[in-house]
Amino acid sequence: MDNESTLSTIYSEDVSLMVVILDINPLFWTSVNSNTNSLTFTKFMDQFLPLLNSVLLLNQLNEIVLIAHGINSCGYIYNSSMENRRGGKRGPAFFAEVSEKLKEFMEADCLHRKGAKSTSTIVPSLLSGSLSLALCYIQRVFRSRPIYPRPRILCLQGSPDGPEQYVAVMNAIFSAQRSSVLIDSCVLGLNSAFLQQASHITGGVYIKPQQLDGLFQCLSMVFATDVQSRSFLQLPKPAGVDFRASCFCHKTTISMGYICSVCLSIFCKRHKKCSTCGSDFNRPNSNSKSSPVQKSKRKLDDR
Amino acid sequence: MPQVKIVARNFMDMVAALPAMKLDKLYDSTFICEAVLRSLPPLAKKYVLQMLYLEIPVTAKSMGEWVLPDGMSKHKVAISRLLQLRIFIDVVDRKKETSYRLDTKFQSNIRKCLIHGGVPPRESMPSNITVRLPTLDDLECYAHEQWECFLLQLISSGQAERSTSFNSYMLKTFQRGLLSSRENEAPRLTENGFQFLLMDTNAQLWYIIREYISTSEDRGIDPTDLISFLLELSFHNLGEAYNINTLTEIQQNAINDLAGLGLVKRQQGRKEMWFIPTILATNLSISFSDSVSHKQGFVVVETNFKLYAYSTSKLQCEILRLFARIEYQLPNLIVCLINKESLYYAFENGISAAQIISFLHDNAHPRIVQKIPRVPENVTDQIRLWENDRNRVEMTHSHLYEDFPSRDVFEAACDYARELGGLLWRDSKKMFFIVNGDAHQDMRDFLRRQK
Numbered sequence: 001m002d003n004e005s006t007l008s009t010i011y012s013e014d015v016s017l018m019v020v021i022l023d024i025n026p027l028f029w030t031s032v033n034s035n036t037n038s039l040t041f042t043k044f045m046d047q048f049l050p051l052l053n054s055v056l057l058l059n060q061l062n063e064i065v066l067i068a069h070g071i072n073s074c075g076y077i078y079n080s081s082m083e084n085r086r087g088g089k090r091g092p093a094f095f096a097e098v099s100e101k102l103k104e105f106m107e108a109d110c111l112h113r114k115g116a117k118s119t120s121t122i123v124p125s126l127l128s129g130s131l132s133l134a135l136c137y138i139q140r141v142f143r144s145r146p147i148y149p150r151p152r153i154l155c156l157q158g159s160p161d162g163p164e165q166y167v168a169v170m171n172a173i174f175s176a177q178r179s180s181v182l183i184d185s186c187v188l189g190l191n192s193a194f195l196q197q198a199s200h201i202t203g204g205v206y207i208k209p210q211q212l213d214g215l216f217q218c219l220s221m222v223f224a225t226d227v228q229s230r231s232f233l234q235l236p237k238p239a240g241v242d243f244r245a246s247c248f249c250h251k252t253t254i255s256m257g258y259i260c261s262v263c264l265s266i267f268c269k270r271h272k273k274c275s276t277c278g279s280d281f282n283r284p285n286s287n288s289k290s291s292p293v294q295k296s297k298r299k300l301d302d303r
Numbered sequence: 304m305p306q307v308k309i310v311a312r313n314f315m316d317m318v319a320a321l322p323a324m325k326l327d328k329l330y331d332s333t334f335i336c337e338a339v340l341r342s343l344p345p346l347a348k349k350y351v352l353q354m355l356y357l358e359i360p361v362t363a364k365s366m367g368e369w370v371l372p373d374g375m376s377k378h379k380v381a382i383s384r385l386l387q388l389r390i391f392i393d394v395v396d397r398k399k400e401t402s403y404r405l406d407t408k409f410q411s412n413i414r415k416c417l418i419h420g421g422v423p424p425r426e427s428m429p430s431n432i433t434v435r436l437p438t439l440d441d442l443e444c445y446a447h448e449q450w451e452c453f454l455l456q457l458i459s460s461g462q463a464e465r466s467t468s469f470n471s472y473m474l475k476t477f478q479r480g481l482l483s484s485r486e487n488e489a490p491r492l493t494e495n496g497f498q499f500l501l502m503d504t505n506a507q508l509w510y511i512i513r514e515y516i517s518t519s520e521d522r523g524i525d526p527t528d529l530i531s532f533l534l535e536l537s538f539h540n541l542g543e544a545y546n547i548n549t550l551t552e553i554q555q556n557a558i559n560d561l562a563g564l565g566l567v568k569r570q571q572g573r574k575e576m577w578f579i580p581t582i583l584a585t586n587l588s589i590s591f592s593d594s595v596s597h598k599q600g601f602v603v604v605e606t607n608f609k610l611y612a613y614s615t616s617k618l619q620c621e622i623l624r625l626f627a628r629i630e631y632q633l634p635n636l637i638v639c640l641i642n643k644e645s646l647y648y649a650f651e652n653g654i655s656a657a658q659i660i661s662f663l664h665d666n667a668h669p670r671i672v673q674k675i676p677r678v679p680e681n682v683t684d685q686i687r688l689w690e691n692d693r694n695r696v697e698m699t700h701s702h703l704y705e706d707f708p709s710r711d712v713f714e715a716a717c718d719y720a721r722e723l724g725g726l727l728w729r730d731s732k733k734m735f736f737i738v739n740g741d742a743h744q745d746m747r748d749f750l751r752r753q754k
Contacts, residue, residue: 014345050417057416058348059341092419146672220352229345232374 014226015061015149017141019134020052021156022068022077024106025125028158028189039188039212047215048156049095055224056080063149065137067130068102070109071123074130076137077101124162127155127194131172131183138181150227152182152204158189163253165194166246173198184223188212193242193253200241207236248276315342317513318530319387325527326389327408336412338534339388346374347381351390351405355413360394360402427543428577436579439542442568446581449565450504451618457481458492458500458621473560476518477511494653500622501654501662508583511564528553536566536580537587544570544577600666604641606679612637613668625649626659641682646689656690700740701727704750707734712753719749 029041052064066078078098131153138151153176173194176183182204185195191208199206209218222235244255247268258267263277272282318326318339329335340351353369354361363382370378382403385391391403437445457477481496492500499507512533519526532554539545547555547569558578562569566584570577601619603611610627612619615635623629626649627639649659660683667677676683707713713734720726725742729735738746 014348053417054352057337057340057413058352217356220355224352225349226345229349232346232370232377233349234369234371 014228015059016055016226017063017065017138017149017151018055019065019067019137019151019153021127021130021134021153022048022066022102023125023127023156023158023188024068024070024102024109025122025159026070026106026110027122028125031122032158032189039215044188044212044215045099047219049098050216051219051224052078052098053094054220058224058226061149065134066098067133067137068105069126069130070106070112071125072112073105073109074126074133075105075108076133077105122159122189124165125157125159126165127157127162128165128168128172131155131169131176131198135172135175135179135181138179142179152184152227154223155183155185155195155198157185157187157192157195160190161192161194161253163246164251166251167248169194169198173201177202182227186219186223191242193244196238196241197243200238205235206238315339315388317516321527321530323389327406329527329531330406330408330412332531332535333412333415334535334538335531336409337416338537339390339409340413343388343390344377344381344384346370346377347385350381350385351413354403354405355410355417357404360404362400362402363393364400366403425539425545425549427540428546428575436542436544436570437568442542442579442581445568446565446583447504449563450508450583451616453564454500454507455618455621458496473515477514479514492652497625497649497652497654498658500625501658503665504583505586508564508566508587512587515560524553524556529557532557533587536561536584539580539585541580541582541585544579547576547578600668600672602663602666603668603671604663604678604682606681608641608682608685610639610641610663611668612639622662625652626654641686643689646686647693650690650693656686659686699727701737702740702743702746703735703737704746705733705735710734715753716746716750720746 024041032039032041052066055062055064062080064078064080065076067074068077069075078101134153138153141148141151173183176198181202183195183198183202184204185192185199185206187195187206187208196206198204205222207218207222209215211218225233225235244253245257245266246253247257248265249267249269249271252268254266254268258270259265260267260274260277260279260281262279263274265274265276267275270281273280318329321329330339340348343351350366350369366382367375367378382391385403386393390406390409392406394402394404396402457474458481481499482492499510502510516526516529516533519529547558550558558567558569561567561584562578564583565581566587567578567580570579601613603613605611610623612623613636614620620629620632620637623637623639626645627641628645630638630640632638646656646659650656660678663678664676671677704716707716713731713736717726717729717731717736720736720738720742723738723742723745725739725746727737727739729737
């Protein structure tokens with residue numbers, strides 16, 4: 001083809017490993033049903049599974065890993081590289097398998113949450129857990145194979161952000177950035193500050209599709225693109241990124257707060273002592289008192 | 304130096320060169336659509352996916368807006384490839400604007416693929432009939448052994464221990480481009496032949512397959528049938544048994560030939576006969592785009608130009624002999640020395656330094672794969688330097704003009720030659736100059752007009 005194979009290529013050109021993170025928060029999907037929003041979970045799956053199929057179709061070496069997360073747990077659902085050894089199954093059998101596994105996972109997830117009390121608002125799902133799971137999987141691929149495909153992560157998120165996961169999610173985002181893994185996100189519910197930041201920092205694409213009927217077209221236009229081709233194509237640009245952080249003490253999202261000058265922990269109220277690193281803010285003679293800092297957007301980003 | 308290159312990766316060019324009617328017939332099969340799609344450049348794949356559910360043609364202008372300015376050249380390559388393979392059909396509307404739409408058959412087949420997925424072309428046989436199928440590792444060994452045996456037979460018919468199923472006529476056709484056979488002389492490898500040996504297995508395989516298909520018409524077989532069967536074969540499941548009776552006669556004959564290459568393994572049961580696709584066959588549809596061979600390497604190169612090859616294969620030994628001097632051979636080890644003489648021998652045979660280096664690099668022993676660089680730098684540099692040594696003098700075909708009647712004529716002719724861009728050298732005292740061979744014809748016309 002047009003690109004000659006050079007001497008040392010770690011990645012074979014347009015081969016990609018796509019880790020898809022799917023939010024199956026039952027509270028979100030039932031609320032969708034009752035809102036008379038057109039996209040029910042079944043309809044969503046109809047649009048979503050062909051995307052997986054099309055990525056597998058484009059290159060025989062492409063791999064897909066599907067990770068689902070609910071409210072309390074996250075887990076692997078499907079891994080195409082396991083199937084490929086003895087001829088991967090695709091098509092109806094593939095759809096059936098994925099749906100079956102998802103069902104099992106949902107049931108297991110519900111069992112986990114017995115302790116939680118039923119609420120009318122949507123409880124956030126465990127994004128941080130599945131992001132970490134995805135990154136762990138990618139690291140394992142990096143280390144165990146001499147030659148590996150180019151990895152990227154696609155998050156399909158419905159439920160809102162859970163501010164209490166802030167630190168974990170940010171850490172996952174930064175480690176993705178370090179290992180140059182793109183995080184694409186497609187938000188089906190409300191805008192998500194976490195995913196906006198994730199895509200912004202790692203160089204992925206963040207979209208919130210306007211028309212959910214034609215979701216497949218949108219998914220295949222944007223997210224089926226391999227990392228190499230992205231440098232040649234016009235892809236949707238983000239309208240703006242919500243850089244707000246959550247405080248470490250009460251896990252609420254804040255736009256102004258206090259930052260520990262030693263470890264950069266964020267607090268919504270003034271404290272005597274940093275709860276993360278133990279620095280004393282109230283030393284009588286010291287000049288370096290921690291003072292309210294107007295957090296600029298950049299500062300958090302550069303951390 | 305003449306640039307001879309065996310282009311082995313462009314199997315799809317052969318498909319593209321088929322007449323439109325035959326190409327359209329090929330797209331009847333879902334597998335072929337899938338294989339063709341996979342062979343496309345990344346951007347072209349993307350466009351197909353994007354257009355898959357669009358019912359109306361998209362104008363070329365709006366497609367141009369999909370790409371950034373940097374990607375324009377890639378965009379053009381992608382579009383022309385799509386047109387060449389007749390996946391895109393161009394439509395010119397009343398305003399004389401070009402727009403593209405997908406070939407309807409291709410479109411519906413790919414849609415089918417997306418929704419129903421790739422169903423294997425035929426049912427595999429139940430395991431109670433086919434007892435004792437080979438394991439995947441055994442099968443891979445078998446495939447590589449068979450392939451090596453074939454190659455060895457190809458380059459030196461005497462050396463192979465057992466002969467493959469190819470008859471000598473077929474073998475001759477394969478050898479045509481690779482060996483020069485003058486009368487009363489032992490056949491020698493040609494430049495192409497040397498380069499062929501240094502290519503990776505997939506590339507070699509495609510070269511042979513291409514030859515096999517392009518000569519099929521002489522045997523009275525439609526190349527289209529063979530192409531579609533080969534592509535179909537690559538979608539069978541690795542290591543499963545398929546009944547031979549499900550094939551047409553042409554396909555059965557082809558299977559026999561392919562078994563000789565190691566693409567399939569044939570087994571005879573009590574009643575039935577079946578074939579098992581090997582890794583070579585299932586990789587067929589990958590190998591259009593550059594793929595990575597997963598073969599384990601065996602070569603260690605040291606900074607003192609010694610080369611240790613842990614291999615028992617005769618073929619590998621023959622290949623190493625192309626550019627290195629073999630010092631001694633142990634049962635599982637070949638020790639060679641790379642020196643100026645051995646490399647000059649290689650260069651004379653048309654092997655380039657880059658090919659040798661990439662061969663050493665690609666076949667590095669697992670122990671040194673982690674090292675950067677895999678081949679010591681002083682060795683690669685020296686190989687390149689020795690190659691450059693040979694290219695110190697560049698030969699150009701040219702003509703000498705002398706004996707001009709007067710200085711005016713000489714000057715005019717000189718100026719004209721300079722205008723043509725063909726003046727290589729001049730001596731105004733003795734009044735002669737040398738003109739590039741390309742400009743000779745024009746020059747002669749010019750001088751004739753002067754008279």
